[in-house]
Amino acid sequence: MTKQRRPLPDLPVLDAIPTVEAALADIGRAILVAPPGAGKTTVLPIALLDADWLGDQRIVMLEPRRLATRAAARRIATLTGTEVGDLVGYQTRDERHIGRNTRIEVVTEGILTRRLQRDPELPGVGAIVFDEVHERNLPTDVGLALTLDAADSIRPDLRILAMSATPDTDGLVRALGAPIITSEGRTFDIEMHWLPRSTGAANKGGGGRKSRGPRRPGGPDRIEPAVVAAVVQALGEHDGDVLVFLPGIGEIRRTQQQLAQVLGDSALSGTVDIHPLAGALTQQEQDLALQPSPPGRRRVVLSTDIAETSLTVDGVRIVVDAGLAREPRFDPRSGMTRLTTVATSRASAEQRAGRAGRTEPGAAYRLWSKLEHGTRPKHRTPEILQADLAGFALELASWGVGNDPDAPTGALTFIDEPPTAALRQARELLADLHALDPDTGSLTPLGRDMLALPVHPRLARMVALDRSPLACVIATLVDERDVFRGRPDELPVDLSLRVAVISGAAGHDKADRGAVHRIRDRARELARRVGIDFDRQSIDHDRTGALLLLAFPDRLAGRRRPGQFTMRNGSGAFIKEGDPLAEELFVVAADLDGKADRARIRLAAAVDGDEVIRSAGDDIKDQRTLAWNSDRDDLVETVERRLGAIRLGRRDERPAASDATTAALMKRVRETRLAVLGWSGASNRLRQRVEFLHRTVGDPWPDWSIDALVDTVDEWLAPYLPGAVGRRDLDGLDVAMVLRAQLPWPQGSDLEQLVPDHLELPTGRSVKVDYSGELPTAAVRVQDLFGVTVHPTAGGTPIRLELLSPADRPIQVTADLPGFWAGTWSDVKKEMAGRYPKHRWPDDPATAAPKRMKDR
Known part of the structure; x- marks a missing residue:
């Protein structure tokens, strides 16, 4: 039996209704293009109520705006002679007028998405109409993609109709695979x-x-x-x-x-x-x-x-x-x-x-x-090509679309695919907010709570975690237009001032009274959704920054100097001169001007350091830096508590023994060219003796010049530094022992014979031999050499003898002692005898018996 058709107003879209109904009955999808005033929004849903395939199911029609949603529902109710909430009803984020007998539901875009996420079968719904799809709002694209996926998988009987006066028909045809039906309308000039x-x-x-x-x-x-x-x-x-x-x-x-x-x-x-x-x-x-x-x-x-x-x-x-x-x-x-x-x-x-x-x-x-x-x-x-995709990514995760790089939107069909970089960044943000599992991309319990709230995921996180009237006020203030009126550059930056105005704790000459009341109503509605009482008296505006940090953990900024801040990601930001927030140590920015290198903070709230530490938790890292402190002349470990690029505190500590400490000490040794080591006279002379052998004999004696030792310091010094942590350890290092361990074996045992550290004299005295110059040198009183007939050598090289008087004053320098005895000694003898008559001055010192020290 054929249904009796409802009376419809005489509008141009009537001519297209049979074709639309046929397409929906045949393939389940259609695209209607009709000019403004053709009646597609008001007449077509009424006509579809009589379609055989609809039965007693409902029609859900999406409108992109709340005002249009209410107006369309009222107009349809008027045409059908019913009241809103009877045959036709509507639902927006803030209102619901739908009764038990409602057959046409006019809803805003997000309402459909929430229903699909709760139950993708959409029980009782026979058709979904996407009105004004030309606006290409992100919620429309999401709702259409989820609807198409549900129809392709579990609801093949679900009819889908897209309508507009000026749609991008090519994209719609690709996505829906549906015919385009055109209503010419009645155009007026x-x-x-x-x-x-x-x-x-x-x-x-x-x-x-x-x-x-x-x-x-x-x-x-x-x-x-x-x-x-x-x-x-x-x-x-x-x-x-x-x-x-x-x-x-x-x-x-x-x-x-x-x-x-x-x-x-x-x-x-x-x-x-x-x-x-x-x-x-x-x-x-x-x-x-x-x-x-x-x-x-x-x-x-x-x-x-x-x-x-x-x-x-x-x-x-x-x-x-x-x-x-x-x-x-x-x-x-x-x-x-x-x-x-x-x-x-x-x-x-x-x-x-x-x-x-x-x-x-x-x-x-x-x-x-x-x-x-x-x-x-x-x-x-x-909008999908140019807007923030955080909410979009949250919807995808709820639908079961994860982090597959080969299929970033899963099996969903979009008129335009979202930009890969923006989607990836959105998912990274959600992971940072702990809404997504960073490995799988699936929703966390917190993410599910966030999804249920009609605000940006950042703000939803704050409300879900704090569940307070203050959180609802902050979320609404950030989500809506500023309640302060005036030139943006002249408005105060502090968000807590606005919270105080909304709560009634303070007034402000920049506040718009109507906007204040609207924000209060929105915040009260958000609190109702969360299940809390909206008590304005309990709102503490001094906690604004602490709560804002829950929503914008990546927008924390630490002050470098008044008005100049470092963001957590390392970029710069500033607050205009003269604003009270410019003096705060830490602020959380809710609105910046978009310049990534030096953003202007336009809306923010102060937060104290203790709150930052409590909120950030494991994200705060101790960054340890080992460096030589010139004031202390010692190795110091500087410990900075950092949250990203922001320094929360600093202290200096004595470093603990580690590979890093050893490396830092080795670096200091190289920078000072070994001067920082605890060189003694013995260690210096040892280095010089071996360096002399290297120059005069060559292999196997190593090159112990300063340049060579610096170049090879990792080989000969590093093994002796485990456990060393500072200057005291370097001072206490036995450098001579370390160097001796490097001598070749078994030749190293001959070092004293080849290059003696001291020259033993016939009188029983010994004098140091200096190897720092081109030739080994020893300063000796001439009397201590009586009886010496062979010139002393080192490594086969004559030792350069600096002959001294009894008063240790220079007499002569010689590298040929026998020649000196036989030559100029007679002249020296006369001079010494005149100056030191009490001393013995033999004519032939080579044969003279030396006077032993015990005899003197």
């Missing part, structure tokens, strides 16, 4: 106006000099004056309400203020209402912007790209498009993601302009030239 800001002049219908692209927000060339001028021009040239597209809430607020002033001074004064529309606003403010204008009045809705989606703004016949949007950009080198103002794609521009021609002819004013329009990208860059 849109009169195009090109107002490039570079000329400032209207150029109706096209042309115009190429503009210079998106301006820097907050820069000298702000967009707000051009937008205000275009709105005033549009109000004067066309009927109907105006929808203005701006990149962010800051531009919306400034435009609202300037436009109110201009209109108040014009003929339109008192007839035009101005309403902001953005995701950051309250639900009441959003609903007010969507309500039709009262009779006799017009309205201007200042919106972010939130109004590009299936959201309908009734009464709009004019669109003013600034041509800008905020998109996340992730830098794998710094690990930071920031919203960046970019020029919109051509597809986004068409979506925006289409809002003016949904029900009747309209007009669109674009603040760039027609020539520039042709140079813009066709579609927006998918």
Whole structure:
């Protein structure tokens, strides 16, 4: 029996419904391309309820934004004559209006992912509709990939429909393997106006000099004056309400203020209402912007790209498009993601302009030239290619995708594969946060707790570990737009000031009252999810840094000097001069400007050293450095407690004996060219004697010059240093003993005969022989040589004798003692006898009997 069809409004998408139903019945998948206003978001889900293959199962439809989710559910309920929560309901991160009899569930993207992770069979769900897939948000790509995997494995009966006005159809076809069904719609003419800001002049219908692209927000060339001028021009040239597209809430607020002033001074004064529309606003403010204008009045809705989606703004016949949007950009080198103002794609521009021609002819004013329009990208860059992938990697791990380098996304199918480097860095971060097993890539118990929380994994870790109202406030503050208003360079850096404002412990003249209330509500909802009471009185804002460290352990920064910090990874960062945090020893940075080499810290909290040590645990390492301390003239072991590149403390210790200590001592020996050793007179003379033999005899006598000993110090000295730890050990080393051990055997035993250390004299005296010069030298009183007829030698070389008087004054130098006796002695004798008459001065000293010491 054929089901009775529900009555449907007469909208263009009706013509495509039979083809869509047939494709879903036949192959289970379809791609619908329909222009804005065709009815795909509101009419198609109602029509699918009557499909035979659906039975009594439900339809889940994804919308990329919370505002669009609520609006779509309300519109469908109105068309079916039901209340929200009956036939049709919706669920967002913060709201749930779904009843027992709900057949159409309109949800935000993350809701589907959570359901799939809990139960991939999706019991009771017969079809999933991905609306506005052209936005290519990361949660949409994840949800689509998981849905396709579930359909391919355990739910072959699950129908999948992707819808958009301007999709990247090639990528969708590759991923879904589905046909493209087109609904032509009923298009109304849109009169195009090109107002490039570079000329400032209207150029109706096209042309115009190429503009210079998106301006820097907050820069000298702000967009707000051009937008205000275009709105005033549009109000004067066309009927109907105006929808203005701006990149962010800051531009919306400034435009609202300037436009109110201009209109108040014009003929339109008192007839035009101005309403902001953005995701950051309250639900009441959003609903007010969507309500039709009262009779006799017009309205201007200042919106972010939130109004590009299936959201309908009734009464709009004019669109003013600034041509800008905020998109996340992730830098794998710094690990930071920031919203960046970019020029919109051509597809986004068409979506925006289409809002003016949904029900009747309209007009669109674009603040760039027609020539520039042709140079813009066709579609927006998918978020998966440019955003932080930490949450994405956490979802993959929960789905069972691990660390396989050959299949980084497992068997999942994505419209665009994520960048390998960004995905790898995301997984490394999750491992550092202890959310993933670093070896397998599987979820840890902490990782599962983090996955259940609707915030970035960093913040989820903090909330999961601390489970306090303070953690919920910090997570919400970091995740949302700053509650302090003003120029970023003029705002205080300290996050704890904001926490104090949220908790009610303090006030601040920069705080936005509406934003404060919104953050409180979000924090209270997050606390409810965690299962804790949100008691503002219990919030201790002085603990902000300690908790922030749980979320950003890699963003700890230690002060080098006031305002200058070293990040844990070794890169530099700074806090503006004059900010109180610039004087703190340690801060945790939640927001930096993205410069990897010298980032500006824009949002941070102070943390004390004890908290750093408690939080870091095993990540803190003692780095030991052995070095010669010039002040102590000794080897010192410096122990630095380090967390990455940050030094937490330092102390000097006496080193323990080890190979490293020996190496450090050996290094000092080489640097001082052996001078640091405990050289004695005996060890020095020994070295000189052997060095003399090496010069005059050669092998087997080793080269004991300083240069040679330095070069071979590892061979002859190192074996004697185990156990040595400093200067005292080097001083106490018997260098002579060490050197003697190096002498060749058995020749070494002849050393005293070859090069005697002392010269033994007939009188019983002995004098040292000096081998430091070219010839061995001995200083001897001439009287001690009486009776010596053969000149003494060393190693076959005559010893150079420095002859001395009884008063040890030089008389003569000779290397031929017999020749001296026979030659000049007679003259020396006369001189000595005159000076020292009491001494004996024989005529022939060679034959004279020496006077023994005991006889003197």
